[in-house]
Amino acid sequence: MKTIILEDLPLITLVGPPNSGKTTLFNYLSGQNYKTVNYPGATVEYSISKIQKKFNFNANILDSPGIISLIPNSPDEKVSVDSLYSHPMYGVPDLVIATVDASQLSRHLLLVRQLIESEFNVVISLTMTDILQRKGYEISSTLLGQKLGCAVVVIDGRTGSGVEELIRTVEKNIEKTKLSEKKNPIVRDTNLDVKYLLSSFKEIESIEKEVITLTNKSDKNINLKKANKQLLVLNETIPSANQLDQPTLKIDRILLHKVWGLVVFFLIMAATFTSIFWLAQPIMELVDSGFGFLSYEAINILGNTWYGNLIANGIISGTGAVLVFVPQILILFLILGLLEDTGYLARGAMLIDKPLSKIGLNGRSFVPMLSGFACAIPAILSTRTIPNKRERLLTIFIIPLMSCSARLPVYALLLAFLFPADKAWIAGLVLAGIYVLSILSSVSIAGIVNKFKNKIINAEDRSSFILELPAYRKPKFSMVLSNSYHSAKLYFKKAGPIILVLSTIMWFLTYFPDYNPKVDTQNLTKDQAVELQSSVRLEHSYASDLGKFIQPVMSPIGMDWRVGVSLISAFAAREVFVSSLAMIFKVTDDKATLQSSMLREMRKATIEGTGQRLFTPATIAGLIVFFIFALQCVSTLAVSRKETGSWRMPAIQFFMFTILAYVFTFITVNGLRILGVP
Amino acid sequence: MKTAAELKFGESGIIGDIDASHPSSRRILEVGFTPGQEIQLVNVSAFNDPLAFSVRGTIIAIRKNEASCIKLI
Numbered sequence: 001m002k003t004i005i006l007e008d009l010p011l012i013t014l015v016g017p018p019n020s021g022k023t024t025l026f027n028y029l030s031g032q033n034y035k036t037v038n039y040p041g042a043t044v045e046y047s048i049s050k051i052q053k054k055f056n057f058n059a060n061i062l063d064s065p066g067i068i069s070l071i072p073n074s075p076d077e078k079v080s081v082d083s084l085y086s087h088p089m090y091g092v093p094d095l096v097i098a099t100v101d102a103s104q105l106s107r108h109l110l111l112v113r114q115l116i117e118s119e120f121n122v123v124i125s126l127t128m129t130d131i132l133q134r135k136g137y138e139i140s141s142t143l144l145g146q147k148l149g150c151a152v153v154v155i156d157g158r159t160g161s162g163v164e165e166l167i168r169t170v171e172k173n174i175e176k177t178k179l180s181e182k183k184n185p186i187v188r189d190t191n192l193d194v195k196y197l198l199s200s201f202k203e204i205e206s207i208e209k210e211v212i213t214l215t216n217k218s219d220k221n222i223n224l225k226k227a228n229k230q231l232l233v234l235n236e237t238i239p240s241a242n243q244l245d246q247p248t249l250k251i252d253r254i255l256l257h258k259v260w261g262l263v264v265f266f267l268i269m270a271a272t273f274t275s276i277f278w279l280a281q282p283i284m285e286l287v288d289s290g291f292g293f294l295s296y297e298a299i300n301i302l303g304n305t306w307y308g309n310l311i312a313n314g315i316i317s318g319t320g321a322v323l324v325f326v327p328q329i330l331i332l333f334l335i336l337g338l339l340e341d342t343g344y345l346a347r348g349a350m351l352i353d354k355p356l357s358k359i360g361l362n363g364r365s366f367v368p369m370l371s372g373f374a375c376a377i378p379a380i381l382s383t384r385t386i387p388n389k390r391e392r393l394l395t396i397f398i399i400p401l402m403s404c405s406a407r408l409p410v411y412a413l414l415l416a417f418l419f420p421a422d423k424a425w426i427a428g429l430v431l432a433g434i435y436v437l438s439i440l441s442s443v444s445i446a447g448i449v450n451k452f453k454n455k456i457i458n459a460e461d462r463s464s465f466i467l468e469l470p471a472y473r474k475p476k477f478s479m480v481l482s483n484s485y486h487s488a489k490l491y492f493k494k495a496g497p498i499i500l501v502l503s504t505i506m507w508f509l510t511y512f513p514d515y516n517p518k519v520d521t522q523n524l525t526k527d528q529a530v531e532l533q534s535s536v537r538l539e540h541s542y543a544s545d546l547g548k549f550i551q552p553v554m555s556p557i558g559m560d561w562r563v564g565v566s567l568i569s570a571f572a573a574r575e576v577f578v579s580s581l582a583m584i585f586k587v588t589d590d591k592a593t594l595q596s597s598m599l600r601e602m603r604k605a606t607i608e609g610t611g612q613r614l615f616t617p618a619t620i621a622g623l624i625v626f627f628i629f630a631l632q633c634v635s636t637l638a639v640s641r642k643e644t645g646s647w648r649m650p651a652i653q654f655f656m657f658t659i660l661a662y663v664f665t666f667i668t669v670n671g672l673r674i675l676g677v678p
Numbered sequence: 679m680k681t682a683a684e685l686k687f688g689e690s691g692i693i694g695d696i697d698a699s700h701p702s703s704r705r706i707l708e709v710g711f712t713p714g715q716e717i718q719l720v721n722v723s724a725f726n727d728p729l730a731f732s733v734r735g736t737i738i739a740i741r742k743n744e745a746s747c748i749k750l751i
Contacts, residue, residue, distance in 0.1 A: 071704070103735060194698055194704070197707050201707075244720070244737065252720070256721050256722070257724065261724045350723050351724050351725075357741075465740065466705055466738065467738070468738050469736075469739055
C-alpha cells in the first residue's frame, strides 16, 4: 500500500454514508487509476489517488469505508474515522468532501453536521438530485450551503457533470485556508449524547423543510398521483419527498419472500459457482495449452540443459500455473461486484441473518463468506464490517474452509483424473458437491466452536444487525469491470511471486543434484527412454531425500513422498500443488496441453517398492477431502494474525484444519478401499 | 406500549421513544429512527427476522430484538 506521494500536495478526504455515491465520485476524480485494497462487498481499506490530470488541480484524494457518524460502530468504520482525524501516512486532511444523497437528506446531513462541528473544512457533493426531481421536488443547493455554512456542489453520478465545479470550489477553498494556520479537528464526545443526536436531527429536519420544495415544472399527472399518495401517508414530521422507491418494494416482496426469496437466493448462489467453472473453462484451457506450447518450444530451442529446464519447467510452467486460474478469480469478482452494485448483497445478508445467528455468525458474515470463495484474504479483511467482535472472530475462523479459487485448479486436475473429458458434466456436479460440502463443514464447525465458546467465554452478547437496503438499480458494468480488474491484479501481484519462487524451488529440488543416470535404453522407444531416465533422476533428487522423511505420514493415507512434497509446497499457496506435481511428473515432452500429458503420467505412476498404483479413485478422493479442510495458505495465516491481533487464531486454525484434513483423508481413502474402491 | 417489533406487515406507526438501555440504541438513532418519525414495516425476511422498515425515505433492516427498543406512540 505504500505509494510515493509528494508531501506538499493538499490532501482531500472523501467521506459519506454508504450508498451516497462516494465511490462513484472517487472514480470520477481519480479516473479509476488508484492504488487500493478495494474488494467487492466492502471498501475495507482506504484507496488513494491523485486527482485526474484533466482537472488541472494537483491534490491527493483519499477514499475510505462509508460511515454514518463520527462514532465508529465497526472496525471498518474505525478505519475511516481514524483516517479523518489523522491518517497514519498522510496526516490531517486539508479538506473533506462529504457526499450527500439529496433524496436521503435528513439522514445524510447528520454526518455533515458532525464534521462541521468538529471544525473540518467541508465541501458537500450533493448527489441523486435527479431522483428527487422525479418525485416532483427540487432542492436549493445555495440555501443548503448557507444554512450549513459550507459550499455545496451538485453532482450527477451518471454523467459526471458538476465534478469540474466541485474541483474549482475545492481549489478555491484550499487556497483560502492556506493563508490561515492549519487547524486540527476537534474530537467531540458530545456526539455520543442521545439528546445531542436528537437535537441535531431536529435542526436537520428544519433545514430540510426549507431547502426542499415542490416543483411546479414536473408532469402534472405524476404530481396528481404523488399528491394522492401523500394524502395517505401525510404526516407533518416526514417531508413527503421521503418516498420509497416503489419498484424496490415490489422486487423485495419476491426476493425476501419466505419461499421465493430462498429459492432465488440458492439459484443465484448456484449460478455464481457454476459460472465460475463453466465460463472460465475455455479461457483456462487456452491459457493452459498456450503455456504447454511455450514450455515445449523453450526446451526445443534451449536444449535439454539445466537452464533450458529451469526456463521451461521452472519459470514457464510456474507462471502458467498462476495465470491459469486468473479467469476464475476475475469471474467471481465480477459476479460479486455485479451483485453488490444491484443491491442484492444486502438482501442476501438479511435473508440469512437468522440462520447464521443461530451458529454464532451474523448476516454481515455473508459477504465475507461469499468473498471467501474467491480468496480468503480479502474475505478476512471484509469481516471488518461486522461490529460484534465475537461474530467477527468466528467468521474469520471459518473463512479458510470456504472453497477458495486457489483450490479450483487442484480440484480441476483431480476431477479430470477421475472423470474423462467427455463426461465433464459429472465433474461439474462433483465440484458443486465439493462446494456444498465446504459450506456444510464450515457451518457445522462454526456451530460447534460457537457452542464450545459460549461455555468458555461469558461474553456480553451485543449482537446487532442494522443494514440499509439500498434501492435496486442497474449495475454500472464498466465500474464493476474496473473494480474486478483491480482486485484480480492485486491478487495476482500478491500470489504470483510466491508461486513463481516456489515453482523454482520445486524445480531446483527435483532437478538437482544434476545426476545423469545411465539407463539401459535397449528395446525402448525414444520416449520411453526419456521417461525412464527422468524417473531415475527424480529418485536421486533432493526432493526425494526430503520426501523420505514424510513417507511415514503419507503411507497411512495411501500416498507416497511425491504427493507429500507437493502437499508441503502447497502450504505456501494451494495452487502450487498442481505446479509441483507438474515438476515431479515431468511433462514437457509433448505438444499436448500441460494437463493431459500430466494426467497420462499420473496414471502410470506407482508407489515405489509395492508397485501399487499411486493415483487411484480412492487416493484422489482422499486428496480432494484433504484440500477441502486443510489450511494450506501462508498468506491467510498472516492476514488472520494481522486482523485478530495475535498468533492464537491462526495457530488454532492451522492445527485444527490440518489435523481434520488428515483424519478425514485417512477415513476417506481407507473407507473407500474397504468398500472395494481401488 | 407497542414497539416496532409488533407492527404487522405493511402497518405504520410513529416513533415515541427509543429505549436508551438497548446496546444498539445509538446506532438505531443514527440511522434515522428518531422520535416523531413515521415508520412502516415494509418487509419481513424469510425466517421472520430481521424486519425491514421504511424510515426517512429509505429501507433499513434491523433484527426483531432491536426493533423492540423502538417504542411507538
